[in-house]
Structure formats: C-alpha cells, structure tokens
Amino acid sequence: MLSRLALRSLQEAKPVLLxxxxxxxxxxxxxxxxxxxxxxxxxxxxxxxxxxxxxxPEEWFKFFYPKTGVTxxxxxxxxxxxxxxxxxxxxxxHEFYTGITILIMVVFAVKKFGKGVAAYLDKEIDEIExxxxxYRKSSIDSIKKAIEEEKKSQWEAQGQSIxxxxxxxNIAIQLETAYxxxxxxxxxxxxKRLDYQLEMANVKTRxxxxxxxxWIVNSVRTAITPAQEAAALKQCFADLxxxxxxxA
Amino acid sequence: xxxxxxxxxxxxxxxxxxxxxxxxxxxxxxxxxxxxxxVGSWLGRRSIGGLPSALSRAFWRWQHKYMLPKKTGIxxxxxxxxxxxxxxxxxxYSKLKHHRNHKYHW
Numbered sequence: 140m141l142s143r144l145a146l147r148s149l150q151e152a153k154p155v156l157l158x159x160x161x162x163x164x165x166x167x168x169x170x171x172x173x174x175x176x177x178x179x180x181x182x183x184x185x186x187x188x189x190x191x192x193x194x195x196p197e198e199w200f201k202f203f204y205p206k207t208g209v210t211x212x213x214x215x216x217x218x219x220x221x222x223x224x225x226x227x228x229x230x231x232x233h234e235f236y237t238g239i240t241i242l243i244m245v246v247f248a249v250k251k252f253g254k255g256v257a258a259y260l261d262k263e264i265d266e267i268e269x270x271x272x273x274y275r276k277s278s279i280d281s282i283k284k285a286i287e288e289e290k291k292s293q294w295e296a297q298g299q300s301i302x303x304x305x306x307x308x309n310i311a312i313q314l315e316t317a318y319x320x321x322x323x324x325x326x327x328x329x330x331k332r333l334d335y336q337l338e339m340a341n342v343k344t345r346x347x348x349x350x351x352x353x354w355i356v357n358s359v360r361t362a363i364t365p366a367q368e369a370a371a372l373k374q375c376f377a378d379l380x381x382x383x384x385x386x387a
Numbered sequence: 388x389x390x391x392x393x394x395x396x397x398x399x400x401x402x403x404x405x406x407x408x409x410x411x412x413x414x415x416x417x418x419x420x421x422x423x424x425x426v427g428s429w430l431g432r433r434s435i436g437g438l439p440s441a442l443s444r445a446f447w448r449w450q451h452k453y454m455l456p457k458k459t460g461i462x463x464x465x466x467x468x469x470x471x472x473x474x475x476x477x478x479x480y481s482k483l484k485h486h487r488n489h490k491y492h493w
Contacts, residue, residue: 149470170400176407187456187463194465232486238472249461261458268457343475 193249394440408447 189197195212203212224228396411421429453463476483 173403174401175403180403181406181451184451184456185458187454187459188452190453190462190466194462194469227487227489227492229487230483230486232483235485253461257458257460264457 169385408444408445408451410444 191197191200200212203215207214220229224231277300393405394411396413397405398411399405402409402411415432416425418427418429449463449466453459453466
C-alpha cells in the first residue's frame, strides 16, 4: 500500500516537473503560446534601486517633485520629525541618544570604509561569477572541440572506405586465383582419370588381340598332323625342284 | 492556493519562469488611479485571503530591487534596520510612553 502511495505521489509530481521543464528559456522547448512581451524572462539587475540618505527610495522624492519641488520631501521629513518630537510621540529617553550615537558611528563607518568594502565585495562577486562563466565557456569549448574531433573521425572513416574497397578487391583477386587453381586442378584430375580409362581400354584390346592371335596360331599348330606335315614337306621339295634351273 | 503551490492563474507555458514578485491574475486599476468615489468598490474587490500573497509579492519585489542585484549596497540593510527600529518602537510604545519628559504638548 505504501508503495502504491509512493507511485501515486510520483505521478502527481510529474506534471509539475514537466511544467518546470517547459519554462526553460532555451529555444528548443519554448512553447508557442509563450508571451514574451507581457511576461519577459526575468533578468537579474546589476545595480540596485537608487536610494537617498542610505535608505529612502528615489521614487519617494520623485513622487514629491511635481507638487513640491526638490525641497518638498526633505521639508516633509523635517516637519514630520518636528511633529513627532513636539508631541513626544518620539520619546527622547536614554535609548534615543544611544540610537543617535550608533547612527553617527554607522554613518562615519560607511563614509570611511564604504567604498573600500564595496570595491572588495564587487571584486569577490566578479571572481565568483568569473569562475562560473569560465566553467560554462570551457564546457562549451570542450564540447565544440569534441564535435570537431567527431567530425574529423567521421571524415577519416570515410577515407577508410577507399581502403576497404582496395582490400575487397585484393580478396576478390585472391578468391579468383584460388578458383582458377581449383579449376585447373579439376581439369587435370579429370584428364588423368580419362587417360587411365583410355589406357585401360587400349591394354584390354591389345591383350585380347594378342591372346586371340596366340590362340589361333596354337590351335592351327596343334591341328597340323604329321601326315600333313610330311605332305607339305614333299610339296616343298617338289616346288623347289620346279624352281631350280633346268640347265644345271 | 495552498503553501508551496503556484497561483491558479500562473501558466508556465504562457508566463515562462515563475517570478514570485509578479501578480499573474487579471490586474485591477492601480490604487493611485482610483477615483475617490470608486475606492469603496475597489476595496470591495480585494479580499483578506489575497493579503498573504500580496505581502509575499511585495517582499520579493523588494528583494529583486534592493537585495538581489549584483552590485547591491548597504541600502537594503539600512532599510531593514530602520524598519526593525520602527516596528519595535511601535510595539513597545505603551512602555516607552512613561519616559516622556513633558506633561503638556502643544
């Protein structure tokens, strides 16, 4: 149950957060209905409002000026003080004189040390502001530098593509070489096998022929009987005699 | 409007960053321009409930004008001191009265 409560409070907090975000003065998320004319972005003033005598706003004197002139407000102050004193509304007891003493001391201190203290404090404030301004500036600069570096590395990466193309070509050539090598290999292997087949066929026919011849010759030889041999020999002699010259 | 909440009229989309010194409602005629006969109706349009926020705005106007500028001087501290002196004088007046030096005043 508590967790649900926490979740709900988170959901309630969300619109406020969104509201704060949309008030940001950056151009990116400025809403279209933003009224810059009647509700300008508040700016911290450098100089404070003008005062006279250390604390009375200048507006008080301006208010008097059209009706009474320059001395009017002072006369009003003196008159009011006179009235307060004479009616003893401002009672001059012991604390009143203490107050006057303190006032004199304060005025003296302000007149004497005011300028130095003001200059010192202004310097301090400028230093503090300078630290923040420098921090902001250096942040912007470093981010800009990082962007430049990033662009440069992107450019370098583009150059890499040429290198990649060359590498790709190289590999393509290697692949082509290997392919051709294999093709030649296949060709020679196939040729070897075919040669083997041819040789085999040749050998077979030769042996068959040889065998056939041998067989025929042998069977012819075995078929010749001694009588036939003798007749053939006799016939040979007869032929030789017939060939021999008659007059020898 | 409760504590820690923005005024109902404040719309961050239109008004931008919240300025505690500003009145975001529909402005009435400034008191300086009200005619004598209209003072009654002018006061009738005011309400006690709006007083705390009016005081808060006045305080922030003073802060923005005297206390928060970059090169502020001793003026706001003097104003604070004078204001404090006056305030404490007024609340202690019933006791201070007994220190009067004169019986009659003209």
